[in-house]
Amino acid sequence: MKKQCQKALVGAIQKFSTEDGPGIRTTVFLKGCPLACKWCHNPELIEFEQQVIEMPNNCIQCGYCIKECTQHAIYADADKKIKINRELCIRCMKCTEICYAKGLLPVAKFMTAEEVIYQVVQDKQFYSYTNGGMTISGGEMLSQPAFTEELIDMAEKEKINVCLDTSGFGDGDVLEKLVRKKNVGHLLYDMKCIDSEVHKKYTGKGNGVILENLSRIASFPELNEKLVMRMPLIKDINDTEEIIGLTAEFYEKNNIKKITLLPYHNLGISKKKNIGGMQEIFQPPDDEKVEKIKEYFIKELGAEVEVLGKL
Known part of the structure; x- marks a missing residue:
């Protein structure tokens, strides 16, 4: 009896991505996320249902x-x-x-993993030249673990490197299992805000599970080396001296050394409007503040820090 392939709602398959991991990548955006970040740049991918x-x-x-x-x-x-x-x-x-x-x-299309990989493989030659590959993003890939694992395993058969992009809100056992896959070379892990109350106010959930899962991954040297923190910076919300200081303490405690800063942009506003909603407008820190945060992490942690989308 032929095995029935599972399907998932895929919001987009974006080719030639250069900011979702190293090299040239194809980013697969899965639909559905347990968080509802008020500044989300892909608000159309928050709901788990078609729109x-x-x-x-x-x-x-x-x-x-x-x-x-x-x-x-x-x-x-x-x-x-x-x-x-x-x-x-x-x-x-x-x-x-x-x-x-x-x-x-x-907003999305129901696809099998085979249909997704078929598109990913088309640019395989570019991955080889640039140390690129496939990035699985969302939405939240931990909310569709079986489909994510199937994508990873199919990519391995094609000798394609995989980068996982996650909020960290999900099952810790599942996360560790996925990150341990031998063709998973990179884990982009979001840090919305170290303060759980602020996190809950702006995402709808506290960050206890997120920090617990992060500490777990960081505790294994072989997994820690795959880890890159992704920090959206929102003016006067998660860029304050207190928040950045507490974040640095957490990173130091968990030996986290790779950080990407992502100053806020408003690309989600029009998308939210086009699905029938309204998104609050925020502001990014100015360039001087972003540079100050970058230098602080470098000085205090000896971290590798890059800024995407500004400066």
Whole structure:
């Protein structure tokens, strides 16, 4: 009897990624995350269910979607722009099937691991030249552990290096198992905020599990060397002297030596609007503050520190 392949909602497969691990990479974005960061740059990947995303620049105002919607959830506003009443929408996705202009699209696509790897393998030659590979991101890959493991194992058969990108919110046993895979060369681990109350305020969850899992991974030298901390920097929230100092203490205690600083950007605002929501606007620290934080980690920890997206 033929084995039935499991499927997962894949939000995007982004080729030629250069900021999701070393070299040229193909980043696989899985849909669904247990956190709900208020500054998330991929808010369309937070929910575990399929969604419709509006692409207003593609819309040709043909009105076919309005006629197709059985729930009368789609309408044209005063400017003839197509809008969706999200309270009426049942996410049947029929509007996306009839929209030839791609003004309404499904956020994600159900795919098997084989279908994902088929696309990843297409750029295999670039990985070899640049020490690149596949990055599994999200959403949160720990929320789809079986699918993630299947991707890793298939990549190993193709001799493709894997980088895992995680919030750390998930099962610690699963995380360790995945990071121990021999073709997993890198673990990008998010540090939203060391203060659990602040973390909960802005992500919806405390950080106890995240810090516990991080300490666990860091305690094994062979896993610690794969570890790179990713720190989004949000002005006056997680860039304060107190927060940075406590973070440095935690890193020193756990012998964490590789850090990437990610000053806030607002790319998630339009995406959130296009799935029917509103995202709060934050600010990044200024360049001087970012440089000060970078130098602090270098001086206090002897860490390797890079900044992505600013400076």
